[in-house]
Amino acid sequence: MQKGSGAVLRAEELVLRRGGHDVVAGLGLEIMPGEAIMLLGRNGAGKSTLLRALAGLLRPTSGRVCWNGADIREDLAEHGQRLRWVGHLDAAKPSLTVRENLRFLARLLGGEVQQALDAMALNAIADQPARSLSSGQRRRLALSRLVLGQAPLWLLDEPTVGLDAASVARLGPVLARHRAAGGMIVAATHLPLPVTDMREVTL
Numbered sequence: 477m478q479k480g481s482g483a484v485l486r487a488e489e490l491v492l493r494r495g496g497h498d499v500v501a502g503l504g505l506e507i508m509p510g511e512a513i514m515l516l517g518r519n520g521a522g523k524s525t526l527l528r529a530l531a532g533l534l535r536p537t538s539g540r541v542c543w544n545g546a547d548i549r550e551d552l553a554e555h556g557q558r559l560r561w562v563g564h565l566d567a568a569k570p571s572l573t574v575r576e577n578l579r580f581l582a583r584l585l586g587g588e589v590q591q592a593l594d595a596m597a598l599n600a601i602a603d604q605p606a607r608s609l610s611s612g613q614r615r616r617l618a619l620s621r622l623v624l625g626q627a628p629l630w631l632l633d634e635p636t637v638g639l640d641a642a643s644v645a646r647l648g649p650v651l652a653r654h655r656a657a658g659g660m661i662v663a664a665t666h667l668p669l670p671v672t673d674m675r676e677v678t679l
């Protein structure tokens with residue numbers, strides 16, 4: 477983790493055009509180590525669009541997204557390595573069990589499979605193939621992957637959709653530990669998140 481390095485994600489005069497109109501028009505945003513931002517706004521306000529731009533998945537119409545002052549587009553592969561994304565699609569391999577999916581990722585990203593299983597209480601379904609999971613269980617698997625490795629930036633699109641109350645509560649310490657280690661979170665949500673001291677940005 478880049479604790480103490482002053483790493484900062486910054487959007488400067490960001491314009492994001494989708495479907496012929498500016499969904500985001502001249503946004504400035506800065507996030508420091510340990511900070512969490514909650515993106516709010518009606519359906520279609522541009523929350524997912526902004527997250528995609530912060531991830532480098534969408535090229536800004538104008539303006540830029542910087543990491544430590546350098547445009548992320550100068551090295552998108554490096555930017556990809558410093559972030560984790562949890563969105564509507566999960567990347568689980570359907571034929572692998574929950575544990576095998578995590579093992580596969582841990583080889584790429586580092587971290588402990590057991591820690592990920594514990595983080596989102598997946599032990600009881602660890603040997604079930606991913607294709608047999610319910611939507612809430614799939615979301616828990618996607619969230620458990622956050623704790624593998626040390627990516628400083630977590631971009632979360634509706635992270636608690638489909639989660640039961642116990643799973644939402646379990647996510648709280650996962651997010652808090654990340655922030656305590658200097659990690660950053662930007663989350664788009666319509667639901668309350670189990671996070672204290674989160675800065676709200678309404679699009």
Ligand SMILES: Nc1ncnc2c1ncn2[C@@H]1O[C@H](COP(=O)(O)OP(=O)(O)OP(=O)(O)O)[C@@H](O)[C@H]1O
Pocket residue numbers: 494495496499517518519520521522523524525526664
């Ligand atoms: N691939 C695309 N092509 C054209 N328009 C798009 C595309 N993706 C998104 N849009 C438009 O951009 C706008 C913002 O969409 P976005 O998904 O960012 O909203 P959101 O705030 O995340 O909404 P929700 O709360 O419903 O998830 C919407 O008007 C949407 O129709």
